[in-house]
Amino acid sequence: MSEAARLPAALEPRLQSRLPWRLHPEAMAGLLLAGPAVLALTLLLLLPTAALLVLSLTDMELGGPPLRWIGLANYAELLGDPGFRIALRNTLVYVAAVLPLSVALGLGLALLIEGGTRGRAFFRAVFFLPVVSLLVSMATAWEYLLHPTIGPLNRALAAFGIAPVNWLGSSDWVLTSLCMIGVWENLGYVVVLFLAGLTAIPPELRAAAETDGARRGWDRFWLVTWPMLGPTTLFVVTITAIRCLRVFDTVATLTQGGPNKASEVLLHEMYLEGFTYFRIGYSAAITVVFLVVVLGLVLLQTRVLERRVHYQ
């Protein structure tokens, strides 16, 4: 740090009037302190992202012939690629199933936890456990749980006379099974975020609603809690949707997209094309689609936020 940066604050106004900004010690300090981060941000995030956009317009293959500029050909190929279309469809189905289920169940559990004093910390911790657990290991545990012949789940179902299901091995069930694991994985996150939102609602509001005739808890929920939770809900939905879009670990661990592509998802398809077949250009195009979907969601959230969620 330069000597100038150490000048007492009292001297600064005088200095500022004498020196042009580029010599001002505070400006120097700001630039020096932010510089390394800006450099790293550019090198590790912004330039690679720009490079990705460029790569998606080429036919680059690792260890292949020198790359050529092919315009939008990768994107045209994506449109006609059944593998990609299945991956995109499965990803959207996964989001459409896991998102509402986790949000509804998570909200229900949060309301239950908040609805009394017993066991609050305990249940919160239990539901949050999957969020901090190593997903690859827990997916392995699920695989055992869902095993068609020796799995405890089929065993328990047999007690009710239900025929065994090949949860992860049949193309009819595999996506459903992955969605179940997805809900299990995301639930605790939703619970914790809703709990934070619920604590922020002043209890007087509910008391006032009760005085005004909302006698039943159900009425008070729709009159007070649900509207007051608006911003939290929007946040939870966006975060969970993005977490769902990134589904990868369970697929890579348990199914590798199979059987017969029935559980292929965007990021796994991108991984296969880019890092197994080394079709960098094509894989880059898939990544761009992924990025566009994520950005679309964020944009949607911002629009909704501007329109209607302003209760405070």
Add this chain to the structure above:
Amino acid sequence: MNTAPTRSLLADAPRLAVLSLAALVVLAPYLFMLSASVKPGGEIFQASLNLWPRHFYGWENYHKALTAVPLLRFLLNGAIVCAIVLFFQLLFAVPCAYALAKLRWPGRGLVFALVLLGLLIPAHVPALPLYVAFAKLGLLDSFTALTAPFAISVFAIFMFRQAFKALPDELIQAARLDGMGELAIVWRVILPNAWPTATAFATFSVVAHWNDLFWPLIVIQRQSMATPALGVLFFRSQEGGNDIGALMAASVITTLPMVAAFLLAQRRFIQGVATAGLKG
């Protein structure tokens, strides 16, 4: 309902019953994982719903898990990766966040705009170009490859900037009058005063990188460089999924460190991971 009066246990029973049932479902994979990890293969294949084994086979399963692949090495790798990543994230992000929050300098608005732009980009997006770059530089299969892409966390910059903005300017002016340089102010005055943010970010970062599979799967080929997540995959492919007892033991061992840390510092973890959910 923070002020809800303590109800009688009877009135609270339905609530507790539903919560307990849900908790049991959430805990089911843990219970069966633990159970199978101490059962011999024969008992697992009998597929009884008994959680406790007739023959305790824990020693054998855990011994096999620890020796078939270098499981402890994977845990050590995970710890090293998390430490390096966190060190560089703080090193880059904290001074930048201070400059954004408390100093006036040309380009500040632009840099903050770049940070917000960075927040929108998931880590999977730069992966492909970074992989190509690391491959060309011959850096694959190394700690550099495992950690370098995460050295900068825009989320850390964002989070610390918010926290630093809330600190009073007098704090900084007093430190300057004491003759401290800006760098010393950052590390010895500002950061200690934003300790809750620092621990929240640290837990978020450690959980994220301990559990990450995507990036290690891409840059690591050598078994000895594997992180816990990747190590479990190595173990799975080596065992072919036949020895379920040992596989469950390996799962328990790799899950345990983070779960234990969580149980010891629940509040911190929940705060850290939940606030950091912003990152998306």
